[in-house]
Amino acid sequence: MNYIAHIHIGAHTKTNLLGNFLGDFVKGSQLTHLPFELEQGIRLHRSVDVFTDSHPLIIEAKQLFPRDIRRMAGVVLDIYFDYLLMSTWAQYSNTDFNSIFNEFYLQLEQFSLPKDPYFSKLSEHLITHQWLNKYMKLETCLRAFLSIENRLNNKVIFADKAQLFLHQNSEFLESRFHQFYPECLEHGMKYIQSYK
Template identity: 30%
Template sequence: MNFFAHLVLAEPTVESRVGNLLGDFARGVNQHSLTADVLQGLINHRRVDQFTDQHPQVLQMKRSFTTQRRRFAGIALDVLFDHYLLKHWSLYSKQPKQQVVNDLYRDLLAGQSMMPERMQQVTLRMIESDWFRAYETLDGVAYALERVAGRIRFGNNFGGVGEELALHYPQFETGFKQFLPDLIEQFSSPYIADGKADQTGG
C-alpha cells in the first residue's frame, strides 16, 4: 500500500499518522528514539505491507506484469491501490473524501518535527502539490511512477509501467475490490467501519 492507504489505516492522531508513513523512510532511524505511538504506527505499516505482499489477489496481479517489470510490480500496485481507494472512496467510507485528505495533510504538517529530514521533504512536496488529488487519475499514477523510475540508481525497465497499468486496469480494479475488504478486516481504520464494503456502487 502507498501513502494514502497507510494514512487511512492509521489511528486519527498525528503520532500514529507519522508512524504509519515512517515505514517508507525508516532507514537509519533509531527506533529507540521514537515515541510509543509513532513506533506502533511504524509496526502497523510493516504489518500492512507484509499482509498486502502475501495476499493471493495481489500475487495474482503481480504475475500480470511483463517479466522485465515484474520486479517493480509491487511499487506500481502500491500507487495504483491509492488510486482505486481514492476513486471508490464513497464505497468504503461515509466521511467526505476531501475532508479526510485535508485532515491527513494537516496532521502531516503538524508532525514535521517527528520526521527524518527526507520524510519532511517528501511530505511537504506531497501537500504542496496535492499528490492525493493527482493519484485520482491514471495519468497522475503513471507520472508518479515515472518519477520513481527516475530515482532508481541502477539500470531498469520500470519506466513506462503506466502502459501496463492501463492494459490491465479493469482486472486490477476487480482484484483491488476483492483484496481491500480483507485488508480492512485485518487492520482497522477510523474511516472505514468494517471489512464489508458496499460493492454495488462505483
Template identity: 30%
Template structure:
C-alpha cells in the same frame, strides 16, 4: 499500498498516522526511539506491507507486471492500490478525499518534529503536488509512476506497467477493490 492507503488505514489516529507515514524511513529497531503510539504506527505499517506482499491475489497481479518492470512490480502495485482507493474513495470513507488529504497533511505538519528529513521532504512534495488527491485519476497514477521512475536510478521506466494494467484493467481493478475492502474490514 502507498501513502494514501497507509494514511487511510490509520483510522484517524494521529500518532498511528505519523508512524505509518514515516515507517519506510525507520529501519530495524530504530522505531523504539519514538513514543509508543508512533511505534505502533510504524509496526502497523510493516504489518500492512506484509499483508499486501503475501496476498495471493495481489501476487498474481505482480506476475502480470514483472515482465515490464521486474522487481519493481510491487512498487507499481502499491501505487495502483492508492489509485483504486482514491478512485472509489466514497465506498471507503464518508469524508471527501480532499478533506481527508488536508487533514492528514495538517497532522503531519503539526508533528513534523517526529519526521526524518527524507519524510519532511516527501511531505512537502506530497502537499505541493497534491499526491493524495491526484491518485484518483489514471493520469495521476501515471504521473506517480513517472515521478518514481525519475527519483529512482533503476534503468526501468515504471510507465511500462501501464501496458499490462490496460490489457487486464478489469482484473486489476476488481482484484484491488476486493483487497482494499477486505483489509479495510479487518481489525488489523
C-alpha cells in the same frame, strides 16, 4: 500499499495518520523513543505491508506482469491501488478524503526526519502542493512511475510499459483490488485490536 492506502487505513483503524505514513521512512525495530501513537502507526504500516506482499491475490497479480518489469510490480500495484482507492473512496469510508488529508498534512507539518533528505523533500512538497487528491486521475500514476524511474537513475525503465500493462489489465486488477482491500482493512483492525 502506498501513501493513500496507509493514510486511509490509519483513519479506518482510528490510529495516527502520520504514523501510518511513516512506516517506509523510520528505520529499525526499536521505536520506543517515539510517541506511542507514531510507533503504533508505524508498526501497523509494516504489518499491512507484510500482509499485502504475502496475499495470494497480490502474488497472482504480480505474476501477470511482463517479465522485464516484474521486479517493479509491487511498486506499480501500490500506486495503482491508491488510484483505485481514490476512485471508489465512498465504498470504503464515510469521511470525505479531503478531511482526512487535511488532518494528515497538519500532522506532517509538525514532524521532521532531519537525517533523511528524501523524506524532508517529500514532506515539503506534500505540504506545499497537497497533491494526494490528484490520485483521483489515472495520469498521476504515470507521473509517479516516471518520478521513481528518474530516482533509479535509469537502472530500471518501467513507466511506459507499466502504463500499458495497467491499461490492458485494468478490469482484472480492479477486481483483485476490490477483493483484496476489504481483507486488508480487516487485517488492520485485527492488528490494532491485538496491539500492545
